[in-house]
Amino acid sequence: MSRTISFLIEPQFDGMKIYDYLRKEQHLSYRLITSLKHISEGIELNGVHARTIDHVKAGDVLSVTMPPNKNNSEVSDIAVPIVYDDEDVLIYNKPADMNCHQSRRVQNDTLANVFAAYCCEHNLSLTFRCINRLDKNTSGLVLLAKNQHAAALLKNAAQKEYLAVVHGVPAQKTGMVDAPISRINDIYTKRQIDINGQPAVTHYELLAEGEGYSLIRLKLETGRTHQIRVHMACIGHPLAGDDMYGGDTSIIKRQALHCSRMIFTSPISGKLVDATAALPEDMQKALESARIYRQYE
Template identity: 45%
Template sequence: MRTLRYEITPEYDGMNVERYLKKVHGYSSRTIVKLKHYDRGMYLNGAHTRTIDLLHPGDVLEITFLDSEEHGVEHFIRSNRQVQIVYEDHDLIVFNKPADMPCHQSCGHAADTLANVFAAHCDKLGMDLMYRPLNRLDRDTSGAVLVAKNRFAAATVTNNFHKTYQAILDGIPPQMEGRVDVPIRREFPEEMRRIVADDGQRAVTNYRVLVQSGNLSLVDFVLETGRTHQIRVHMAYLGCPVLGDELYGRKSELISRQALHCRHIAFPQPVSREEIRVDCPLLPDMQELCIKMGLNLDINE
């Protein structure tokens, strides 16, 4: 359960509850409708209030999210695997997800996902929360996964955060900085593999080479679109696939998985609106490879 407390100031005198929540705090219509159906969802000065009720200076509006009514994490198997938490507050948590861990449960992955780790963390907090990941990474891609602890945080931050990826490429891009703007679609309807194709969805990847050594390069990526496997497909298209990516490149003796990592994530704190910027350090396999190959330019910054 999460309760937010708002003290009404003079500039909002005469504004009704619904308009105040939407205009001042960015609540969606859907969230407000859900709150109306909670007995404890909206209280004004200690009593239940309606969305049409007017606010006055000195009033105290309390909003409560009862996530336990939405079937929280009690049904997840708990995972004791330790996953680094790089940021946490009352509303959000950022995990530095390891490779070989799916974000979501699926056939064959009932107990080894980030959802299972989150469930165990909720036990430590003494809370039963819904698992609301706001971004997802491929199983073998490591790095930042942002999870909302309540509906308000999810509604506020969804589609309102920015990520930077880093990858070690098997090759060197044609330019030190560039923009790949070519469409992507599934190669075959029932398969996961994507290809560049004129009839695909638009996909735009910005890249910057940080350092190179031999035939390897350490590269930053900022995405303008969020297509599945976008970085992996675009780099293969340029002739420098992500190192160790067996789907779009080739297996590598240097690393046992695709060397792709979600390095930075920035988002607004749902209540204070302060911009939070979080760094997820490269995991040991990528760090060690960077050092071994001389790709050691600020890999921990």
């Protein structure tokens, strides 16, 4: 199914070229505009095919129609909860032990395969566009864009919160870790603190503490691979279950990390979306094992 978006031209844009309006005012990518030029109904002005060099007038209706994209992924029958869904975006509550993307070694039962099943069910042909990829063993909210324009507008636009169970209790109830991160080598996926690495900033807040563990909330300024895991380990509080970075697996068998909240404006409808996902059962049990009973916000 194609996605058509229409724009009512306001007086201040009178006389502007269609290309400039789409690129500068509506933030369509150069690649998308170029592809629309070669589709008969790709760009229309007042219902008539238009060129990017044509000019708009106040009161005109400019429409762009993005064609469906082919989805070649095999479908998966695994049920993953959908937290939010509209014409342009979808949010899943991904379980642990599930990859977001397919890879050479993993072709089935990824979130991409789950999305392929969703597309079949709704008679859609959409590419899997994951805005915030989570590690295989990190659970929680994953945002997908259903078209190229939404994907471009959503880049770095969502505010995300994570909950984690960590070893020990941070000395400060709130804190920030500002430490660059790099990959150890081209073969191993493990990351490290490296003065020459990519900038990375993590903010944390202590929510509750128990016997040898604590529950923290985290917000990121950057989105580096393994950022939370590396940063908490570097300040002496590795995630419970995260044996790659020094965590113990006695109360949970995977890194105790969950994307619990996501706030953003749906890119085309303009609707404010505030999505949440409760802690999964294994993290709830980890809290019980650590005797962390105090309620958190």
